[in-house]
Amino acid sequence: MTNNVNAYRSAILHSLADPAEVGIEASYQYFEDGILLVENGQVLEVGAASELLPKLQGVEIREYRDALITPGFIDTHIHYPQTGIIASYGEQLLDWLNTYTFPAEGAFADKAHAADVAGIFLKELLRNGTTTALVFGTVHKQSVDAFFEAAQALNLRMIAGKVLMDRHAPDFLTDTPESGYADSKELIERWHGKGRLHYAVTPRFAPTSSDAQLELAGKLFGEYPDLYMHTHLSENKAEIAWVKELFPARKGYLDVYDHHKLTGPRAVFAHGVHLCDDECKRLAETGSALSFCPTSNLFLGSGLFDLEKMEQHGVRVGLGTDVGGGTSFSQLQSLNEAYKIMQLQGKKLSPMKSLYLATLGGARSLYLDDRIGNFQTGKDADFIVLDYNATPLLSYRMQQARSLEERLFALTILGDDRTVKETFAAGRSVHQRD
Known part of the structure; x- marks a missing residue:
């Protein structure tokens, strides 16, 4: 690895496709313990920590506990x-x-x-x-x-x-x-x-x-x-x-x-x-x-x-x-209201569809899905760190969550600007909450 590589370790989630087109299970990739590698402002690789750690000799790793990394x-x-x-x-x-x-x-x-x-x-x-x-x-x-x-x-x-x-x-x-x-x-x-x-x-x-x-x-x-x-x-x-x-x-x-x-x-x-x-x-x-x-x-x-x-x-x-x-x-708050709008019509909005709308779906709408929207190699390293313990209520709710989908849904209903611990644009930290 070169000196230009930065590594970020946390739970990592990103969309691969629209759930409406491929089904929910095929629409995303998730690593409970993952590493995102960034080089010169672009995604180099994303994967399980167990697979990537042996390659990272000499690379400093920033670790975020009780958090989730997603695309910006x-x-x-x-x-x-x-x-x-x-x-x-x-x-x-x-x-x-x-x-x-x-x-x-x-x-x-x-x-x-x-x-x-x-x-x-x-x-x-x-x-x-x-x-x-x-x-x-x-x-x-x-x-x-x-x-x-x-x-x-x-x-x-x-x-x-x-x-x-x-x-x-x-x-x-x-x-x-x-x-x-x-x-x-x-x-x-x-x-x-x-x-x-x-x-x-x-x-x-x-x-x-x-x-x-x-x-x-x-x-x-x-x-x-x-x-x-x-x-x-x-x-x-x-x-x-x-x-x-x-x-x-x-x-x-x-x-x-x-x-x-x-x-x-x-x-x-x-x-x-x-x-x-x-x-x-x-x-x-x-x-x-x-x-x-x-x-x-x-x-x-x-x-x-x-x-x-x-x-x-x-x-x-x-x-x-x-x-x-x-x-x-807050796009988390937008998704909060989007869920309610769907409910009022007798329809559903899954947590993975919400993730897609806020990330890869937006990129696809803008014809920028070759540059942003998920963590495919070569895309701009625009990403955020979401804090599972951002508020006492959110922290308590996460303790009861039994699945990734429950955690993601809780983030969209209870989350706001306080949930965003750090924001990166082209691999550079441009916002830190504390």
Whole structure:
């Protein structure tokens, strides 16, 4: 072993595939006493300690007792400018935007403010074990510059974009089709593919962009390789009715985006709570993805996401917190609410499916499963250490657990930021709880 190898010993768990496709037993790999080997920021090997220890002469081993190492969490939909309005008193979606979101986003014209919030935001993500996120900026170029500068300093794999919004918003938050295109193109040239950073063309949602702006957004989406598209879709019934009024020539909400060439691989639509079968089929056909955002769907009263329906149609699904409409940066808490959403529909969410959604499923939704999402050799060493004794109640519950599945389920129901003992990005420790 070279001097560049680092070894981490603990219980280790990672997803291998979607349980809906291969069954639960074949969907994961678990080592009760395992070792994760990292070299130059990438996974070198993972396996049982009994097999790897003889190879590690001269390698220092960091050991975590009563803990579980998993891949870092992946958040497929979140708004960093809304960090300061999380936990604002509830409204339905459209009222919530006008009452809280738009006033807060106006402050991001000041880059110093944007930089301050970006620092707080990334710290919260890492405290909660999230190592990759698909992130909304604001309409201001400087909001994206500030975010990418902060993410680059930590060598994080992050995706973000400037919001495109040329109507039905305050004047201080609108651009034009031409300025939105030009500003986005400038940001793409500056940031896309730089280090571990990626750019997303980001129309807020169909009602706040004219046909002309959506047309240029679609043009931009097709102009660069591996670019992302990030927007909202069918979150709220009033929103859907508004879309029908604004785009009478289109046969549905998704068709607005499809018509403007904004579907396809690396197109990620947040929410998708109220989709018909034909729309689900079209998402799957185009390789587009949905972000399941449990806490915000409940908090804003939007409805219950039908995960089983998406599985049946073969739609790629990741997990999003949707802060600040969402109520927590914690993907553990997102999974807590996701379980309840499934229960309310008479359906089940297994602990291993939860793990998949928060890690490999998110990576697959973002077409990054060749780089992140599990511990296959050569992938980025983005991982977290979850503490079984993070709180007295969690510790006591773990003493009663009779299986891995029970322990994992308890983590998703009782866990939060306190559960994350340490977070690593590209093999570097970027958060330590204590």
